Amino acid sequence: MRGGRGKRLIAHRGGVQAPEVARLVATHERGRRDMLPPATGQRSPGTERLRARRAGAPARTGPTPRGRRSLRGLPMRHLSRRSNQMKIGILGVGAIGHTLTQRLSAAGHEVKVANSRGPETIPAEVLASGGRAAHARDVVTDVDAVIVSIPLSAVPGVRSLIDEVPADAVVLDTSNYYPGRDGAIEALDNGQVESLWVAEQLGRPVVKAWNAITSQSFELKCSPAGSRDRIAIPVAADAQTDRELGMSLVEDTGFDGFDAGTLAESWRQQPGAPAYCTDLTRDQLPAALAAAVAARSPRRRDLAFAAVIEVMSDPEDRMGEDFIMRLNRLLFSPSGVS
Numbered sequence: 001m002r003g004g005r006g007k008r009l010i011a012h013r014g015g016v017q018a019p020e021v022a023r024l025v026a027t028h029e030r031g032r033r034d035m036l037p038p039a040t041g042q043r044s045p046g047t048e049r050l051r052a053r054r055a056g057a058p059a060r061t062g063p064t065p066r067g068r069r070s071l072r073g074l075p076m077r078h079l080s081r082r083s084n085q086m087k088i089g090i091l092g093v094g095a096i097g098h099t100l101t102q103r104l105s106a107a108g109h110e111v112k113v114a115n116s117r118g119p120e121t122i123p124a125e126v127l128a129s130g131g132r133a134a135h136a137r138d139v140v141t142d143v144d145a146v147i148v149s150i151p152l153s154a155v156p157g158v159r160s161l162i163d164e165v166p167a168d169a170v171v172l173d174t175s176n177y178y179p180g181r182d183g184a185i186e187a188l189d190n191g192q193v194e195s196l197w198v199a200e201q202l203g204r205p206v207v208k209a210w211n212a213i214t215s216q217s218f219e220l221k222c223s224p225a226g227s228r229d230r231i232a233i234p235v236a237a238d239a240q241t242d243r244e245l246g247m248s249l250v251e252d253t254g255f256d257g258f259d260a261g262t263l264a265e266s267w268r269q270q271p272g273a274p275a276y277c278t279d280l281t282r283d284q285l286p287a288a289l290a291a292a293v294a295a296r297s298p299r300r301r302d303l304a305f306a307a308v309i310e311v312m313s314d315p316e317d318r319m320g321e322d323f324i325m326r327l328n329r330l331l332f333s334p335s336g337v338s
Helices: 019-024 048-054 095-106 152-162 194-202 215-220 240-252 263-269 285-290 297-312 323-332
Strands: 087-091 110-114 145-148 170-173 232-235 256-259
Touching (some): 087 095, 095 110, 095 215, 152 194, 170 194, 170 240, 215 323, 232 240, 232 285, 240 256, 263 285, 297 323
Parallel strands (some): 087 110, 087 145, 145 170
């Protein structure tokens, strides 16, 4: 969220007013679209310079980062002609689904993507790396994995599609709960872990991945394996082989896949937690996950959401580079993340 005229936005951190928020709250219209209703296929303004510098899937070179898991032990269905080529369906072409389609197809996977309005409405740039636009029911058939990249409130509406997914395919979910956007969901407000709620709605286990990174960072901050400051993305699932598959796909999108444990523990990567959208490395992420406090996260999530809405409601303010990430670091981390 970009520097504007610095309105007096009152924000608290641990009961103490944080004037840094007022300075930060003047940036970034390209933060994670999960915080607001996504505009399918819409690109964030003002990112051309950074995109030119960082665009494209990273080369698969350099040493394998610590903690990288192989796909050994996965059913043969999950391996295609190439050792790591998969058939992947993506439901949703918002900011995260957009980049997923580009990166995973560039990595050599066979990618089909659908939105709610039909394949003819999917922008050509989404398909530039080889992805294919399809109707939703075609996206969920004959695949090794399906990625659900839609607002959490829309998840129950795709149950009939997920019922068509092959039984041995893996379902991955990128959603987050924001009551101000999704409406109140009683089970989540009472403390149910978001991933477990999603699994209940879809009627099958899920892998939680790509939820804890802003769309801006996901688009612009990919880097080759082994890069010193490579961002790590937590991946949670109940089955180890599912986590390994999720981490491998995260690696294919240009980030370190980090084993964050089971779905019951995935509240540690939900909005408001220190690991959520704060661009941490593999070395920093374990401490951030461990520092999460379940009772604190919803309050901090809502505070960050209100700050973003406040800025975006003023036409004279602009959110600049990394605003949401820096705001999250300020509000979510116990003592800040440098």
